[in-house]
Amino acid sequence: MKLIRSDRPRLLIADEVGVGKTIEAGLIIKELQARREIQSVLIICPKPLVTERKWLDEMKRFDESFIHLNGETLNYCINETHLDGTWPSRFSQAIVPFSLLDEKLMLGNTQGRKVTRGLLDLDEPPKFDLVIVDEAHHIRNTETWRHRNVKFFVENAEAVVFLTATPIQTREQDLFNLLHLLRPDVISHPHDFERIGAPNPALNAAAAGARRAGLGWVDTVKSNLATALDTVWGLGVLAHDPRTHELRELLEVLPTAETRVKIIRLLEDLHTFSGFITRTRRRDIGAFTTRKPRTIEVPFTSAQQQLHDQLLQLCGDIVEARHGTGPVAFLVSGLRRQAASSINGLAPLLSDLVHRRLEAFDEYAENTDGANELSRDVIDNFQPQLQHLLNLASKLGDEDPKYDALERALLEKLRMPNPKAILFTSYLHTVGYLFNRLRASGLRVGQVHGGIDDEARRSVRRRFKLPSSDPDAFDVLLSTEVGTEGLDYQFCDMLINYDLPWNPMRIEQRIGRIDRYGQQSESVAILNFVTAGTVDADIYHRCLWRIGVFEQALGASEAILGDITTGIRAIAGDLTLTLEEQRLRLQQLADNEINVIEEQLKLEDQQSELFGLEVPSDDGADVRNATSPWMTPDALCHLVVEFLTSIESGKRFNLRPDRAATLRLSRSAKDRLLRQHESLPKAFPADRDWVVWLKSENAVTHLTVTPELATEAEGVHLLSPTHPLVRCATEELQLNDPVVVSARVRSDKVPAGRYPVAIHGWNRLGIRDDYQLRVIAGSPEESEMLTELLRDPDCADGKATMSDTELDHLEAAHYSAWRDASEKHTQRTAEWSESLIASLTTTSRANLRLLEEQLAGTSEERIKRMRSSQIESAKADYQRRLARLESIRNRSDIQADLLATVLLEVVA
Missing domain, CATH: 1.10.1200 (Non-ribosomal Peptide Synthetase Peptidyl Carrier Protein; Chain A)
Known part of the structure; x- marks a missing residue:
């Protein structure tokens, strides 16, 4: 409903992991089809979701047929678009993986005589009615070809939906980049992002005060509301919003429990990003299972400890020689974390480095954007040390306390009614090591990582989903980070973190594979394996465990978790710190953020309890009206x-x-x-x-x-x-003439008797056509009651008559209901349009003042570089807006939908 009612159909759905974003996208497709001509839909998603047919199968739930595009079919579509000017109709509902969004797709490619066209070669770009980008945080980096390709499709789409549980991965710039891509007409510059978002902290504080409902909460709300309205955006826009006037009126009388709920809703609606962001938290649904985390900490053997200590010495030498920046920091971090993950899996990684096979780091979990690239000269000066470490690693043998603990846990799981377990690790070599040993121990185990082709990957996941009684089934699935997004394993109730990402949101993505809507078990087990004496152990105990990421979803705290991730990387990567200094800083980092997270979760709990009250709710009415009985x-x-x-x-x-x-x-x-x-x-x-x-x-x-x-x-x-x-x-x-039937129902809600009732179809034409069935009876109360009763009659037949008197009464009641609805609609439209005109006028003036302030603060050299036409164009645009607004103001007889159209053009 938010997408359909927005001024521009573009929405970021930031629901937490496992809530059902894919299904929401399907609902959006069906709603758009029902309300307008929508022929073409493009879905862009990570490759594993294509390989596993995730979107293909989910869309079958909605009677929607999509086609996966590979490199060949995508090139065919671009070539056909170049020749015909339109995207080929048989691929009008297509799914494209991120992996195809590269430089060649954008710019084209020439190999000998063969020329492949790119998107920029097209005279007419493909125009999709709807573009859906799943796991949209993958396009947060504006310097990647993935981002540029998505931008091309988004700019030429009618409607756009971004889906991501983690809109902020490490910094608020991530959210700006997504919103700028989604709504560049509103969020055009970081200054706009800051200016538009300036009222939000005060609005959030006001809503928090209203939720607590303590002594003087009304004054708290008034004070924070005044602060929000005192910002540039507050003065220019929020002050003229009808919701602000309604909020002030509610605060002037002694609020009841019901009006307090309405005050909270109005404050949340005034949040300046609420028009194009929606978020559902798991706690709001309340149908999720209990997480039961357990820590399994194991020591190194003496041989493993010797190898680990000498590895740390080598890492310190590399940092000291190369100053620890860029690729050097990446190399050092990768070596240390592979050792913490599985030191017995270190030998093949060291062998790759000794032989300069640097693609060994391709599946490094934290390197999602390819920001760090190793070069051969980084390791050339350290070949003797690397060779020595390789010799030590090759002699470790099978003695491995961490593996032994894993095997015991899995054998214990096999004796349970549900023996399924999924294990995540960040490293390809860890998967290979565990796979070989577990299979040798007789366990039925499968593996998924980037080195396995799509068909084999599908087969492995299919076998993992088979009942354990099936001889072809896998009981254990080993997966790198390629399995942490979008795939559903509700049938599995044990997750093993064999190593731990330093980014808490990645941990949440892992857990979300099994702790999601539809999990049948009352609880899910989360086993965290930690090796004592490693940097991962300190990060786990002093940071990750203490912030509670294993016990509850922290999806509403992305900004905080992003700061924690940045802090962890900085502390862990500083090899000049002693072990004790490192531990102290990790604990300080967690302490600084835990209180903020706990307060946020507490407020969310109070909000959920408050919304559980049996009080009228506009949002609830919207949902009921959108659901046709x-x-x-x-x-x-x-x-x-x-x-x-x-x-x-x-x-x-x-x-x-x-x-x-x-x-x-x-x-x-x-x-x-x-x-x-x-x-x-x-x-x-x-x-x-x-x-x-x-x-x-x-x-x-x-x-x-x-x-x-x-x-x-x-x-x-x-x-x-x-x-x-x-x-x-x-x-x-369909009926062209009225039909009279009788229906019999049993109910104690109304007295027994004969109730004449009419069902009319109200068809409202405009920008957004709307059709609804209205039940009309003798009174509004009877109409509402009979609407419910008629949905499930005991019996119905066509043998019925109505007297002329009954028909006249029903017609009069219908005209009265229609007239009241029309008057209310006209009044709301007039109030809304006047408010919007005033808001747009003030906003235009505020924008001009901001432009002048920016110019006044700009250095003389930059002003010289700016074209004077830019300034004149901005002023001319402002004058055109004012003239347009005045023409609208003078046409008081304009219809509501036409007015909306013109105003939307002005906004654009």
Whole structure:
């Protein structure tokens, strides 16, 4: 609803891990299809989600058919767009992995005589109706080709949705980069980001004060509201917002519990980024399992300790010789963390370095943006030391306390009813070492990492999902970070962190693979393996464990966790610190942030409790209005059966929500359906499979109204409200004349008797068409009650009559309801438009003042470099806006939707 009602259909969905962002994207697709012509959808996501068919299968729940694009088909689409001017229709609903968004895609490529066109070669760029970017934090780095390619698609899209549980990874600049890409018309510069966001700390403090509801909370809200309104954005925009006026009126009287909830909602709505960011926290849903973390700390053997100590000595020498910056810091960090992960897996890494196979660091978990690159000269001067360490590592043998503890834990898990366990590590060599040893011990184990091709990866995950009774099943899955995003393992209730990322949000992504909506177990076990005496052990005990990331989702604290990540890297990477100094600084880092996190979680808990009150809620009404009781699975089944019976009389069709039904039609019936489909007002890409069957010689297909049944088997058509069979049935059976029927219900909510009632369809045309069914009875109270009762009648038939008096009363009641709704709408539109005009005028003046202030503070050299036309253009644009606003102000008779259109053009 937020996306549909926004001034521009662009939204960042920052729900926490496991809440259901993919399903929300599917809902958005269906809503947009129902309200406007939407033909093309592009989904951009990490490659594992393509390999595992995550989006492909999830969209089948919504009767949507997508196609995965590989390098060849993507190049074909670009070439066809160059030749025809439009993206090829059969790829209009496509899924593209991030891995294809490289320099060649943007600029093209020439190999000999073969020329491959890039996006910038196109005269007309591909224009998608909707672009969805999953795990959007991957495009936060503006210097990558991935970001530039996504920007190209976003700039030419009608609607855009970003999905990410972690919009802030390490710094607030991440959020600016995402919002600037999403809404450059609003967030055009870091100064804009700061200026627009300036009121938010005070608004958050006001909302926090209202949630606590302590002594003097009203004064706290008033004070913080005044602070928010005293900012540039507050004076120019928020002061003219109707919600601000409503908020002030509520604060002037003694607020009740109900009005306090409304005050909190208004404060949250005034948050200046709320128009294009939405966030649902796991605690708001309350249906998640309990996390049970356990620490398993093991020592080094004497041989492992000797190798570790000499490795630290080498790292210190490298830092001292090369000053510890750039690739050197990356190399040192990678060596130390591989040793902490699995020192027995260090030998192959050292061998790679000795032989200068520097791609060994490709799967380093923290290096997601390729910011650090090793070069051969970094290690040339340290070959003797590396060779010596390799000799020590090669002699370690099989004695490994950490592996022994892991094997014991897994054997214990195998004796439980659910033996499944997933293990995460940051390092490819750790996976290889564990895989070989666990398999030799007789465990059924699979591995997933970047070196395994897509088909093999799918096979491994499929076998992991099989019941343990299946002889082909895996009980244990070993995965590097490629498995931490977007993939669902609700059937597994044990996660093992064999090593730990220094970024708490990456830990949350790991845990979110099993602790997510749909987990059947009451609790999930989280085993954290730590090797005593390593830097990871100190980070774990003194920082990660203390902030509580293993016990609860900290998704609402990205900015804080980003600061912690930056601090951890700085402290751990400083080899000039003694061990005790390092530990002290890690503890200080955690202490500084724990109180902030605890206070934030406490306030969120209070908010969740407050929203649980049985009080009127505008948001709740929106959700109820968006959920039609007339399109239930039972109603769709009834509609389709009635329609099929009308075209194949004498046949019996049995369609029920609890199972898939077999549909057998004659050639003449299929031809009739094909003709009806061609006459439908609009078609959707998902219609292709239905049309293919209608044209085929196969007389049989399968139907269901249950998404789960459609995803479990191939070739089953999901009958959603937009399926062509349902739309044909709607067109065929729609009523042109009033029909009178009787219905009988049992209820103690109203006295027994005869209740004349009329059901009218209200169709509101405008920028956003809206259709709703209104039940009209003798009084508004009766209308509301009968709306509920009519949804589930005991019986209904067509034998009914109404007297003229009853019909007249219903018509009068209908006219009264329509008139009241129209007057309220007109009044709201007038108030909103006047407020928006005043807000836009003030904002334009504020923008001009800001421009003048920026110019006044700019150095003379920079002013000389600026073209005078830029300044004149900005002033001319301001004058045009004022003139446009005045013309709108003078046209008082303009219709509400036309006014909205013009105002949106002014904003743009």
